[in-house]
Amino acid sequence: MTTRYVGAPIARIEDRRLLIGQALFVDDVDRPGMLHVAFLRSPHAHARLGVIDLSRVRERPGVIAALRRRRSRRLLEAGSATGATAAHRRDDLQPAHPGAVGAR
Amino acid sequence: VSSAQREVTVTVNGIRYQHRVEARLLLVDFLRHELALTGTHVGCEHGVCGACTVLYDGLPARSCLLFAPQADGHEIVTVEGLAPAGGGLHPLQEAFAATHALQCGFCTPGILITMAAFLAETPEPDEAAVREALSGNLCRCTAYQHIVDGVLLAARRMAGMR
Numbered sequence: 001m002t003t004r005y006v007g008a009p010i011a012r013i014e015d016r017r018l019l020i021g022q023a024l025f026v027d028d029v030d031r032p033g034m035l036h037v038a039f040l041r042s043p044h045a046h047a048r049l050g051v052i053d054l055s056r057v058r059e060r061p062g063v064i065a066a067l068r069r070r071r072s073r074r075l076l077e078a079g080s081a082t083g084a085t086a087a088h089r090r091d092d093l094q095p096a097h098p099g100a101v102g103a104r
Numbered sequence: 105v106s107s108a109q110r111e112v113t114v115t116v117n118g119i120r121y122q123h124r125v126e127a128r129l130l131l132v133d134f135l136r137h138e139l140a141l142t143g144t145h146v147g148c149e150h151g152v153c154g155a156c157t158v159l160y161d162g163l164p165a166r167s168c169l170l171f172a173p174q175a176d177g178h179e180i181v182t183v184e185g186l187a188p189a190g191g192g193l194h195p196l197q198e199a200f201a202a203t204h205a206l207q208c209g210f211c212t213p214g215i216l217i218t219m220a221a222f223l224a225e226t227p228e229p230d231e232a233a234v235r236e237a238l239s240g241n242l243c244r245c246t247a248y249q250h251i252v253d254g255v256l257l258a259a260r261r262m263a264g265m266r
Binding site: 009011012014015016018019020021022023024025027028030091 | 128136140141142143144145146182183184186187193197200201204206209210212213216
């Protein structure tokens with residue numbers, strides 16, 4: 001039996017744009033009003049989530065929103081994040097979350 | 105966070121740009137956001153993965169470990185500048201397509217830039233030398249074998265052109 005594909009190298013149609021730097025990855029998408037986001041994961045393995053205190057995060061200059069899982073389940077359900085913070089500038093997110101999660 | 109602004113004059117892929125930027129803007133963010141050259145990728149953001157590699161005065165450099173003002177007065181080449189003008193491809197780009205040296209393609213620009221500099225310095229490398237030269241670029245798809253094949257094929261073809 002002969003086939004066209006099994007055991008034969010198949011030329012890929014996507015290679016050219018990947019090779020010349022013209023591919024579109026998610027990070028390359030530029031739409032108006034986009035924000036940077038930092039996700040918060042529990043630092044405690046296999047713990048029951050007690051408190052997420054985002055008040056200090058919200059006070060940081062540049063922070064647009066800080067969400068916890070209950071309020072943002074659809075946003076966060078894809079991963080294991082318990083919270084998220086958004087800002088216009090990536091720099092404003094850098095120290096956003098330390099100490100925000102408490103376990104019991 | 106300092107908001108000091110700096111004037112940056114830099115040549116990228118043969119074109120001279122003059123921009124006023126934040127002093128702490130990373131070179132890779134300058135290329136991607138200010139110049140819209142998104143072929144250079146941000147992987148690890150701390151100099152480990154090699155995805156952001158560009159040529160800095162002809163030498164490979166991590167653009168995530170440089171501030172844009174550090175490129176002031178220098179020449180940068182990104183993956184967009186690798187192919188010759190007129191729609192052709194660099195021999196490395198052609199060889200990578202021929203040997204299936206890429207899958208998702210995210211690491212590819214950094215690898216092409218790193219290997220372009222490597223072959224300029226080492227035109228007839230053996231496999232061990234290619235693997236050593238590739239050791240600063242992470243690829244999570246290919247297990248490197250086809251990348252090594254691609255680099256060796258490009259080296260042979262470039263030798264044939266000389």
